[in-house]
Amino acid sequence: MLKSWKLKEIVLMSLFAVVFGIVYLLFLHIGNIWAGFVGPIAYEWIFGIWFIVSIICMYIIRKPGAAVISETIAATIEVVLGNAVGPRLILSGVIQGLGAEAVFAATRYKRFDLWVLMLAGVGSSVFSFAYGYLLGGFTVFSTGYVALMLGIRILSGALLAGVGGKAVADGLLATGSLRGYAISRPKKGDVRA
Amino acid sequence: MHDVILFEQVNFRYPDEDKWILNDFSFSVQKGSKLVLTGPSGCGKTTLLYLCNRLYPDNCDGVLTGNIKLFGKECSSFIPGEINHRIATVFQDPDAQFCMQTVEEELAFTLENLHVKREEMDKRITEVLALTNLSEFRYSIIQQLSGGQKQQIATACALIMEPEVLLLDEPIAHLDPYTAKKYVQWLNLLQKKRQMTIVAIEHRLDLWGDFFDRNISLNKSDIAFPIPQRLTSMQLDTSFEVTKVETKTFLKPTSFSLQRGEIAILAGPNGSGKSTLLKALCQLIPNSGVVEPAFLGYVPQSPEFLFLTKAVQDEVTYGGGYDVDNLMDRLKLVEIAGSHPFSISHGQKRRVAIAAMLCDGREVILMDEPTSGQDAAALYELFQLIDERARAGTTFLIVTHDMEFAYRLADSILLMEGGSLTGKFPAADVWENEQLLLDHHLLPPKGLMRHEKSFA
Amino acid sequence: MRSLLHRMNPSVKFLLITVCMFTMAFFFDPWTPLIFCVGVLLLQVLFSQVDWKKWTLFMIPFFITAFGYFWTTLVFAKESSGPIIWSIGSVGVTEIQLDHALSLSFRVLAFSSLSMLFALTTNPVTFILSLMQQLKLSPKIAYGILVGFQFLPVIKDEFIQIQQAQRLRGMFQKKNALQRLLASRLVLIPLLAGAVRKAERSAFAMEARGFTGEPRSSFFRVITVGKVDALLVALFLFVLVLSCTNTFWLS
Ligand SMILES: Nc1ncnc2c1ncn2[C@@H]1O[C@H](COP(=O)(O)OP(=O)(O)OP(=O)(O)O)[C@@H](O)[C@H]1O
Numbered sequence: 002m003l004k005s006w007k008l009k010e011i012v013l014m015s016l017f018a019v020v021f022g023i024v025y026l027l028f029l030h031i032g033n034i035w036a037g038f039v040g041p042i043a044y045e046w047i048f049g050i051w052f053i054v055s056i057i058c059m060y061i062i063r064k065p066g067a068a069v070i071s072e073t074i075a076a077t078i079e080v081v082l083g084n085a086v087g088p089r090l091i092l093s094g095v096i097q098g099l100g101a102e103a104v105f106a107a108t109r110y111k112r113f114d115l116w117v118l119m120l121a122g123v124g125s126s127v128f129s130f131a132y133g134y135l136l137g138g139f140t141v142f143s144t145g146y147v148a149l150m151l152g153i154r155i156l157s158g159a160l161l162a163g164v165g166g167k168a169v170a171d172g173l174l175a176t177g178s179l180r181g182y183a184i185s186r187p188k189k190g191d192v193r194a
Numbered sequence: 195m196h197d198v199i200l201f202e203q204v205n206f207r208y209p210d211e212d213k214w215i216l217n218d219f220s221f222s223v224q225k226g227s228k229l230v231l232t233g234p235s236g237c238g239k240t241t242l243l244y245l246c247n248r249l250y251p252d253n254c255d256g257v258l259t260g261n262i263k264l265f266g267k268e269c270s271s272f273i274p275g276e277i278n279h280r281i282a283t284v285f286q287d288p289d290a291q292f293c294m295q296t297v298e299e300e301l302a303f304t305l306e307n308l309h310v311k312r313e314e315m316d317k318r319i320t321e322v323l324a325l326t327n328l329s330e331f332r333y334s335i336i337q338q339l340s341g342g343q344k345q346q347i348a349t350a351c352a353l354i355m356e357p358e359v360l361l362l363d364e365p366i367a368h369l370d371p372y373t374a375k376k377y378v379q380w381l382n383l384l385q386k387k388r389q390m391t392i393v394a395i396e397h398r399l400d401l402w403g404d405f406f407d408r409n410i411s412l413n414k415s416d417i418a419f420p421i422p423q424r425l426t427s428m429q430l431d432t433s434f435e436v437t438k439v440e441t442k443t444f445l446k447p448t449s450f451s452l453q454r455g456e457i458a459i460l461a462g463p464n465g466s467g468k469s470t471l472l473k474a475l476c477q478l479i480p481n482s483g484v485v486e487p488a489f490l491g492y493v494p495q496s497p498e499f500l501f502l503t504k505a506v507q508d509e510v511t512y513g514g515g516y517d518v519d520n521l522m523d524r525l526k527l528v529e530i531a532g533s534h535p536f537s538i539s540h541g542q543k544r545r546v547a548i549a550a551m552l553c554d555g556r557e558v559i560l561m562d563e564p565t566s567g568q569d570a571a572a573l574y575e576l577f578q579l580i581d582e583r584a585r586a587g588t589t590f591l592i593v594t595h596d597m598e599f600a601y602r603l604a605d606s607i608l609l610m611e612g613g614s615l616t617g618k619f620p621a622a623d624v625w626e627n628e629q630l631l632l633d634h635h636l637l638p639p640k641g642l643m644r645h646e647k648s649f650a
Numbered sequence: 651m652r653s654l655l656h657r658m659n660p661s662v663k664f665l666l667i668t669v670c671m672f673t674m675a676f677f678f679d680p681w682t683p684l685i686f687c688v689g690v691l692l693l694q695v696l697f698s699q700v701d702w703k704k705w706t707l708f709m710i711p712f713f714i715t716a717f718g719y720f721w722t723t724l725v726f727a728k729e730s731s732g733p734i735i736w737s738i739g740s741v742g743v744t745e746i747q748l749d750h751a752l753s754l755s756f757r758v759l760a761f762s763s764l765s766m767l768f769a770l771t772t773n774p775v776t777f778i779l780s781l782m783q784q785l786k787l788s789p790k791i792a793y794g795i796l797v798g799f800q801f802l803p804v805i806k807d808e809f810i811q812i813q814q815a816q817r818l819r820g821m822f823q824k825k826n827a828l829q830r831l832l833a834s835r836l837v838l839i840p841l842l843a844g845a846v847r848k849a850e851r852s853a854f855a856m857e858a859r860g861f862t863g864e865p866r867s868s869f870f871r872v873i874t875v876g877k878v879d880a881l882l883v884a885l886f887l888f889v890l891v892l893s894c895t896n897t898f899w900l901s
């Protein structure tokens with residue numbers, strides 16, 4: 002899988018992971034404090050932010066694996082930064098990435114419009130929720146409460162990660178610095194796209 | 195003797211541009227020769243170098259036609275990485291050409307790529323550091339070194355590969371004159387010892403002496419632009435007052451003042467803290483002390499992070515901007531007015547930042563190495579512009595390693611060494627004082643010597 | 651002795667901690683996570699030189715989270731049968747509910763103390779090198795991450811510099827904290843644009859140094875697995891088994 006990747010694309014993912022690793026950590030602290038007052042449901046509102054890097058990277062690079070790898074690297078960087086959620090976060094990263102990746106794979110890496118990106122956010126939400134259900138011990142909550150949590154997380158995934166990710170990447174595209182990446186090709190009617 | 199690099203009727207352009215950067219270009223480099231490529235800023239020298247080490251066209255999806263042969267073989271017949279073991283490159287930008295944290299790790303990374311045995315690594319690292327006089331930096335963190343120091347480390351990284359061909363993209367643009375001279379000397383020794391082929395890009399050949407045996411100009415119209423001696427425009431009132439500016443880690447308390455219309459040059463060895471001082475003055479790094487006025491113009495050593503807009507034209511007009519068209523024209527920015535500031539050549543970026551600051555109508559302007567990477571024509575325009583503005587009452591503080599430029603321009607010289615200001619001197623006193631110059635890794639300008647001879 | 655955890659192989663440590671966490675996930679009584687948490691702290695006190703001030707600072711948010719888990723589980727628990735043993739206002743709390751609530755809160759604490767142990771005793775660069783050498787992570791990705799990591803302080807500086815540069819260019823400044831937080835959004839795009847350029851140049855530099863992403867034949871810094879690792883794995887598993895079997899020896 003990695004054979005078709007250019008080195009600059011991998012380093013790009015890694016650097017984005019660093020930038021968003023910092024953003025993630027910031028949100029984690031906000032979430033933690035908030036969670037003390039409103040319980041674990043606090044995270045659900047902002048959960049989408051933690052999928053954003055996979056969607057941005059996939060939208061820019063458009064190669065199989067972009068979502069999983071970038072999300073995993075971001076999680077690794079976050080752990081390495083001294084995050085107290087610890088090594089388990091790397092696994093969460095893989096699973097969140099897989100959720101988005103599944104959606105992109107379903108379109109055979111051909112479609113990257115807003116709907117697909119939002120759906121990818123939803124994919125991450127669902128995957129990460131299943132994982133959280135097991136490890137976070139949500140089984141002890143009542144069904145209604147769990148459903149509410151899932152609902153909010155899906156919404157957050159679609160909006161924060163899907164819409165937000167597209168907005169960031171489009172902003173970046175407009176600066177012209179993304180020349181030489183897949184995202185800037187279709188515009189010019191390039192045959193390689 | 196066969197050709198190590200051979201270009202036959204090569205055409206190249208970037209995917210989104212219509213203009214061909216290289217047009218029916220042919221040249222060849224013989225084994226063991228020392229070749230220099232010159233040409234105006236933005237004419238495609240860096241691009242050409244990237245074609246020689248096979249980074250392009252793969253990495254930019256550029257359009258390439260014609261024939262490139264390396265070591266007598268079709269260049270596409272090499273497996274990935276093979277060429278890079280034999281051709282080493284030192285890049286133009288000192289900030290982003292490393293991948294590890296410390297100097298030692300960076301060198302080891304290179305050796306690992308070459309599949310060198312572990313037992314040998316330590317020896318080779320020690321050797322190359324001794325050779326380049328950089329042993330004291332072995333455990334330094336690369337990102338904390340000064341621009342010039344980074345450039346020297348980059349050369350060490352290229353040399354540790356023991357390459358057959360060395361490609362250098364303006365390797366001494368960020369070095370102080372004394373270090374630059376040393377650099378040329380040991381490059382010369384090394385070349386003799388190892389019979390390396392050297393291809394360099396350079397705008398200013400005076401420091402190189404007779405190092406190169408061939409000069410290829412990418413653009414035929416190389417006219418000389420002699421920079422005249424400037425007359426002072428210093429006025430009586432003080433316009434820039436710095437009191438006890440100091441940073442926690444490096445910069446010692448610094449105080450000085452400049453008069454309206456004064457042009458001061460800040461000079462000193464690599465790593466002496468010139469960039470740090472300018473950043474502190476603009477409040478880019480935390481510091482204590484008083485700077486009056488606080489609203490300054492600033493052209494950083496790596497100008498990119500100033501850019502806020504999507505086109506060169508907008509960038510220049512951003513701060514209000516008067517006299518834009520004239521400036522754009524004189525700094526040769528008109529033809530790239532619509533390009534994105536991030537996708538132009540190094541020299542062009544620096545000129546965009548300069549233009550933006552000159553258009554803003556600020557009273558005091560600080561410039562960090564505005565001369566590096568500029569061709570003779572641009573240097574001439576820069577000189578004229580600074581002179582005009584100084585006459586109109588703007589005060590300048592300019593960091594440069596280019597002593598010719600400094601000699602023509604300066605009213606006074608500020609010297610730095612090891613994080614503290616040695617003092618502020620009238621320009622004329624400095625050029626005569628050889629000990630003072632040498633202490634600060636400077637060399638007397640050629641202009642001065644010629645001048646003296648004609649009066650002798 | 652006090653440096654053992656720091657000298658432990660990061661990959662082994664990583665796997666060990668992951669195993670511990672997954673095991674914990676299957677227990678819903680308060681004692682298992684509590685005992686485990688205490689055991690982990692004990693190991694950390696014995697075998698590491700952790701800055702406990704820093705530790706406490708990082709743990710504070712997790713104490714808050716643990717509290718959040720505690721009360722939400724009480725209020726939104728699934729099973730509410732059984733005798734009420736405690737009542738807060740109109741909400742009655744059964745024993746099962748209380749057990750679950752305590753269990754989840756202690757689990758949060760157990761997980762975070764494990765994580766802190768990892769974070770505070772592991773050098774990031776060694777961790778990545780170890781992932782490459784022991785767990786066969788592709789060098790392309792490993793070095794990609796190392797480059798990213800190397801730019802971490804640079805990106806922090808750049809964040810400040812871009813803000814200052816925008817001020818320098820005459821973009822007007824926001825006064826209150828919320829406005830500033832919103833304005834930092836404007837910094838994100840230039841920051842990312844800078845990251846794209848850095849990525850490209852670093853990748854070029856790596857390729858120019860002959861890096862192809864192939865597995866390497868020798869490493870300058872070799873990360874080993876040794877006796878220390880075996881000893882620590884044994885100790886951790888002992889603590890794990892001890893806490894999981896608490897029903898047998900505690901009552
Ligand atoms: N990635 C890119 N995409 C599109 N155009 C580019 C790109 N890089 C450079 N250019 C354009 O190609 C031209 C040549 O650039 P290059 O960097 O090779 O110039 P140069 O001769 O090295 O200049 P300098 O002396 O200022 O470094 C410039 O006009 C620049 O605007």
Ligand SMILES: Nc1ncnc2c1ncn2[C@@H]1O[C@H](COP(=O)(O)OP(=O)(O)OP(=O)(O)O)[C@@H](O)[C@H]1O
Pocket residue numbers: 337338339340341342343368370444462463464465466467468469470471
């Ligand atoms: N981010 C940093 N962290 C710590 N030290 C630094 C950092 N940046 C620079 N330094 C140190 O501060 C000193 C001064 O660096 P500075 O960049 O100001 O030098 P300079 O005079 O501009 O040199 P040059 O002519 O090579 O650009 C150097 O010794 C460098 O090692």
Ligand SMILES: [Mg+2]
Pocket residue numbers: 239240241286363539540541
């Ligand atoms: Mg160039």
Ligand SMILES: [Mg+2]
Pocket residue numbers: 340341342468469470495
């Ligand atoms: Mg400097």
